[in-house]
Amino acid sequence: MTELPTTAKAVIIGGGIIGCSTAYHLAKLGWTDTVLLERKKLTSGTTFHAAGLVGQLRSNANITQLLGYSVDLYNSIEEETGLGTGWKMNGGLRLACNEERWTEVKRQATTAHSFGLDMQLLTPQEAQDLWPLMDISDVIGAAYLPTDGQANPSDITQALAKGARMAGARIYEDTKVTDLEIENGKIRAVITEHGRIECEKVICCAGQWTRDFAAKFGVNVPLVPMEHQYMVTEAFDVPTNLPTLRDPDRLTYYKEEVGGLVMGGYEPNPIPWATKGIPKGFHYTLLDGNFDHFEQLMELALGRVPALETAGVKTLTNGPESFTPDGNFIIGEAPELANFFVGAGFNAFGIASGGGAGMALAEWVKNGEPPFDLWSADIRRFGRPHFDTDWVRTRTVEAYGKHYTMAWPHEEHASGRPCRKSPLYDRLAEQGACFGEKLGWERPNWFADLAAGEVAKDAYSFGRQNWFAAVGREHKAAREAAVLFDQTSFAKFTLKGPDALAALNWICANDVDKPVGALVYTQMLNDKGGIECDLTVGRVAHDEFYIVTGTGFATHDFDWIKRNIPAGMNCQLFDITSSNAVLSLMGPKARDILAAVTRDDVSNAGFKFGTLRTIGIAGCPVQALRVTYVGELGWELHLPVEYAQTVYSALMEAGALHGLINAGYRAIESLRLEKGYRAWGADIGPDHTPLEAGLGWAVKLRKDLDFKGRAASAAQKANGVKKMLACFTVAPDIVLLGRETIYRNGERVGWLSSGGFGHTIGQSIGLGYVRNPNGVTEEYVLDGDYELEVATKRVKATVHMRPLYDPNMSNVKS
Template sequence: MTKLPSTAKAVIIGGGIIGCSTAYHLAKLGWTDTVLLERKKLTSGTTFHAAGLVGQLRSNANITQLLGYSVDLYNKIEEETGLGTGWKMNGGLRLACNEERWTEVKRQATTAHSFGLPMELLTPQEAQELWPLMDISDVVGAAFLPTDGQANPSDITQALAKGARMAGARIFEDTKVTDIEIENGKIRAVITEDGRIECEKVICCAGQWTRTFAQRFGVNVPLVPMEHQFMVTEPIEGVTSTLPTLRDPDRLTYYKEEVGGLVMGGYEPNPIPWAVDGIPRGFHYSLLDSNFDHFEQLMELSLGRVPALETAGIKMLTNGPESFTPDGNFIVGEAPELRNFFVGAGFNAFGIAAGGGAGMALAEWVHKGEPPFDLWSADIRRFGRPHFDTDWIRTRTVEAYGKHYTMAWPYEENNSGRPCRKSPLYDILASQGACFGEKLGWERPNWFADTARGESPKDDYSFGRQNWFEAVGREHKAAREAAVLFDQTSFAKFAMKGPDATSALSWICANDIDKPVGSLIYTQMLNDHGGIECDLTVARVALDEFYIVTGTGFATHDFDWISRNIPKGMNCQLFDITSSNAVLSLMGPNARMILEQVTRDDVSNDGFKFGTIRTIGIAGCPVQALRVTYVGELGWELHLPVEYAQTVYQALMRAGEEHGLVNAGYRAIESLRLEKGYRAWGSDIGPDHTPFEAGLGWAVKLRKAIDFKGRAAAEKQKAEGVKKMLACFTVDPSVILLGRETIYRNGERVGWLTSGGFGYTVDKSIGYGYVRHPDGVDADFVTSGEFELEVATERVPCAVTLHPLYDPKMERVKS
């Protein structure tokens, strides 16, 4: 065996497709001093038994781009390395066997068109011409993506490994990593059974072993192994080498050609977790016992689609463990708990499809300290406190696995592992008809059912208007005409304290936060390209202390971004105080009258101006009142210690009874903010979008001589102009907008919707999306065009504006 080097620039742990792809791309970036360590043999973990289907379409544009990169790489890696990969771009079919599924498929086709993929819609007969073995008696339609394909997982991994070696990386098999040496919070070395390798960066691509290994160093990787079975047949007459891959989600199954036969597998609704008490020692190149009884449900479903399977010879039933995650997406990025510890794992049985792109993204992340584009939906920082508990992760992952091929309904909520995190008002709101959703473990009221009207607090899913539509409309109307109370206790809340807190936040924030005590500042935090990494509110509560409020789902991400960007040597500390405070948001034109009845403090417009924070007393509670709004109405966020929540809530509801105060939920917040044009991070804005592209340039302190992260990029873009601009689109209320609908200007595709919904006050369906053009975009370009939206493959005319649809002052005058 070749002796291990004593030093390396980066060490990759794990020799599956993700590890080898990362090594390949790091070496290509000039990191020739990269070492990959595999405890046994390359592919011997889970890669070797993967099915090998390579599909590209996801609901997120950048994940689709990442999967498309895999296809481009697989098209050329064989020629580059001389190793066969089994890669075939034979296309992929997706069937629809009922009208709801057909609507889903048509919406997926529109998403594909938005992202530049040539997905075609086919009749059942046209689909059968491409896949002659199938019975189409129940097929309504199909979608075909000609650039999808399939690969041999082991061969393509070996090709990537050879490419990595050719570019200078070194790969060591039969080399078990036993420890990581960490000194003062910094990685110093990787320890193996064969010696120590000094390094600063570690990339853990250890598949189903990743969680347990990373946990030893305080890093949380939420994944668990699940059994996944597929059958391989003997050759079947009529199966050709050019047969497309086939996904039949209504029958929970997938198919691909293999040596003249078929591979058939699927995602049963009652999956079996594996290695609940830990992965057995020495497990490699190993499969689990075939479970024919459990697979029988998929076999029965498949016979209705491919009758030839009834008489086909069965070569094997492969049962191999795969790592799955609680939300069905993979995990990449630098761990928030340990600098320079990167993760690429949890690929939910589409690791071969993602392998090329994920390795590229991970390598770029290591190389530049940031991903090549926004990968929020796969970012390790999307997880939070519930994900530290393996039992909770497993419970939620079982549900995610079982939903792999079920209908992806709009607004669908998870049911498992609930309730987990509860506001002090949970029981009270439940008794008042709250229908709860869940985010990062928090139970949050989505809407309130009126039981007197016969409504039940339960979502009935469909692609049409759902059963909560009218209830949310009532809440929306109350917010515009009277007052509503939102329980937003789940907000992530941080405290930044210390003599250098102002200087640190002045560097991190794009807006000017060095304002008098009592000021409330809406701000973005930018990366070096001017992209929006965080979108939050900063309140100055003392000369050396700030109170920071951000979205529920961004708790880990935003805390990590702020803490890692505090300039070296500055004396300040960041604390997560989310669980300390409840939040009641009192919004609506009658909000002041209600607040005046429960506090002696001056809450008049002159006494309590917009954009300020004050401590007021309500029912014996010191309340931090923030005069701010995300719904476009007069209002306050009331932040208070959790033990006072019920008392303050009841005081507000009593006082508000004569003023029309009602409970309202997050779906009303969404419809209200769409009318007002407020942006949502993670959809409308993010690291790939700048304030000037998003219409938020007013919140960037370029007029002040204060340096801040991203300033140079912001100045350059302001001077040169933008190539995309966020605009608001409205269509007839009968058209349902969900986001990802394609935008056409004068007949040419120029982008897609980032968010969609309905505005009850304006009585229109509303969408937001970026209008793109390589030669630049300005207001005239947007407003002078004739626009259409493609919705479920049909184009509909739309109106476009760069201004809010609703202004409360104008609405008051009209009323």
């Protein structure tokens, strides 16, 4: 074989479509000293047996953009390289066979319109005109995306590989990577069967092998292989221009292939593969076809395509694919090991993602950050439960089985639960808590009135769900009396050391150089000024800070803070999430209740808003934070877990005289929307700046203090913004979920980032950015007539730039 180089700028492990696409894009970015290593032959892992459907629409704008990039690339790569790819932009159809699915499809069409995709709604007959082989007796309607298509996975991968070589990258087959050389936590080299390649950056695109390989170096990649089958028929005069077809109510998909059909699907009882490890030497290998297991899909398919009854079966392809616990792929730099990047876990849509994922990975490697917010696919979205392969497999089986089931609003996973429990879990369950789950944590979403016969279980629909009235009760109590939220799942960190202040003031956009006992709400920005973290910082000592952030951001935010502590600074970051329970006491009667259980002064003069201090409750030292995310007077009470039940009992007993009740996260969502409080991952994130989000007041631009993102923030303040977060209200019978399209004076200007209902104002509420390439001001936003597109219908909306819940009505700072 050709002798390996001894050095490289970056080494890619894995020669499937993701690895070859990453090599192509890195070389195009000028990193011609990029080496790709494939243990056997290109595409020999799972790429070679992929079905090759390319759909673009996802519920996230940036993932949709990434898939759209794949389509653009596949349109041009054949001409660039001279290699055929089998790419056909023949469009994609999605069927709806019941009213709820039709509502889902109409909402998907609105999402497509929000993101700039041409998704058309068709009658059953119009759908059949495009796909004449199907029976439409049960079809209510269909959606059609003209720019979807299909490709030959191996051919596209070979074209990308050739394009990578043409741009200067080097590719070596039959070269197995056996180890990494790591010194003092830094990658020094890749070790292969044929020699050592010194490098600083490694990109692991090894498909279903990625989890085991990465685990050798402490990196967690939550994916497992699952059997995935599809049938290829003999030719029976299938039109070559037939669109791809997805029939989710029958769990199946179809594409044309050489005058026949490929038909596959996602059965509700999938079969995990290689539960005891992937066999050695497994490559270019298929599993035995499992006709008995496939029969359930075949029966569903025959009702849609009667001609399958007589079509000859060429093959039943059974190939393992890597799937993830939430159905999204995994991309990004590993939090456990600097300069180790991952692109894996593509849930059988690796061909659709391949072009865009390779582009995003290449830019991430070169620039140290992705080209846009990819949080829904970011490797840092995972946490402690995902280190356990059995838990990952249990949850992934459920996610696979839901691939084509209805994507209900607010739907919770059921598997692998309960995993992480607050000390109050059992007591709250006895009182009617209906729990949701995030990062393994059980969290009360709402409380059923057991005495009135309510059942603490979600009943999903696209209308108002069964918990709507219960959340209304909790919301009303928060506004008029008091509620207690169990927020133990909050991620909690301590940063301590002589340089803790200097480090944190560099990372934070707001000024945390405050007296001991001060509490500061702040963002942490990237170099573009985008919001990477949104959290609360409390100064508990001269050289120590207490940091509180959202449950789902534990890995992400810890990683962001740790990697941005300037070199040479003496401070240490600790994750103490599991040490402290959190009880949030909120509402106008919160002070009366707290005063009844502590001897400490909790008057406004004695305990000001934006401060924290230790108080005593029932023999427990409680760190009380005077802060609110619901727009009412309140405290977050942080306390050692062993005291949680005692303090909870004391608060509930004292609160009985004041109308105190339990409340859950869905009430928090309703309350925060009325106040216009932003949520990271929805309303704010790396693609949004504080100035765009109306949070400029929390950025220390007026102070002569440098901080990460300052230059970009200052430039934007000088030049103005091109999008601005606004609030919208519509009639109470309109259900807003997020991603509804915003129209200003008849022109599409954005989409909702959040949607819900405000029980105090009695209206549906949405937050979303109004965009204009020529600039946006508050006056511009207010000087417009607005409509929202909801499930393809436009409804009149009123725009607001101030909180809907008047601060004068609350006791936030009284």
